[in-house]
Amino acid sequence: MSPRATYHHGDLRAALIDAADQLIAEGGIETFSLRAAAQRAGVSPAAPAHHFGSVKGLLTQVALLAYARAGDYLDSVHDTPDPAHNVRALSLAFVRFAVENPGHFRLMFRGDLVDRDDPRYREFSHRPGLRLGRAVATYHGHRHIDMNRFEDAAEMLGGIAAMHGLAYLVLEGKALRFFKGAQAESFLTDELPRVLEQIYPALPPPALPVL
Template sequence: MPAPEKNRTTYHHGALRAELLDASVRLVENEGVGAVSLRRVAREAGVSPGAPYHHFVNRAALLSAISAQGFRELSDDLAAVARDTDGPDQVVALVRCYLDFARRRPGHFQVMWRPELSEPDKHPDVRESGDAALARLTDLVDDLAVPEPRGLALALWAVGHGLASLRLDGQLDHTARKWGTTERDLVERCLRVVSRLAG
């Protein structure tokens, strides 16, 4: 059942934008990116069909805002890793951070890596926030003083992204059951391999 219509004047200007973003993310998580349209988001947020246009000129602008929001949060999470860990433990912590983000923000994760949806060339905030998150990762790896910091940064990104995607697609759970183990066990095994390679 659609959300009840709300009077748009009950929203503070910034609160309406945040509610539209939240409604969009819920749609992505529950029905997929294809379910997102400005009209549908307005209905889910309980506002008039024209309300989203006060904040987003089109669907791509809405999706770009979700993407940029996700990259900023991921960057903050990576910064927390730097504060809480050091040395070899940081390598595994970086991958765990990526996995935790994808589990906590699956709607954001599904949009962030789809430039055809968020159109970063038209919405530079997406490119800037994505580059900032990558820079955060590479800076952390640089601090480890390993022989191939860029190679390690790329490997950690690839492992984290791959595991997160497999988990969200249900493939990690399927493989775990097929191999007679658990999703958690497979992730831990992979992280042990990453730790040895990084060491």
């Protein structure tokens, strides 16, 4: 049965999103086009524009999927009583997502290609950022976060920005240049955990109450 024969009750829209998602996974933004998505889905070249209006409309749907996947990577990390362990593990999961999904990672932060006014964008994009940002804040001793408080918002921003930059350096192979003999295949398991131990060293034990 041809792909076209299976489309009914809205399946075409989902098929186009899936096709675009696959293209981004395989070649990133550079090789993506509406025509290629239509060809992958087995429909006419006009179908993507009809359903999504533009390249941006379709890529926004793919970006939302990418944010959901990033959230899944971070959700695979279970909290422990140790704030240092938590923030390191979440940071490692964030960088691993970037390395294993390079096309999607680059797309997620392209304001020219993603509609940030989409009503679902805030929910999807905040999920991974809040988890990581809260772990950073907790590591620094702020367990009750108030995003309306400048200091809390600034601390979360700084932590997320640091991991975002680190993810890009690893993704582009530039982080390897800091460590003689480092290999791209093993960097996530060998060097990066030690880097994160330097960024987030173990915290001293809590002081005993004075009797």
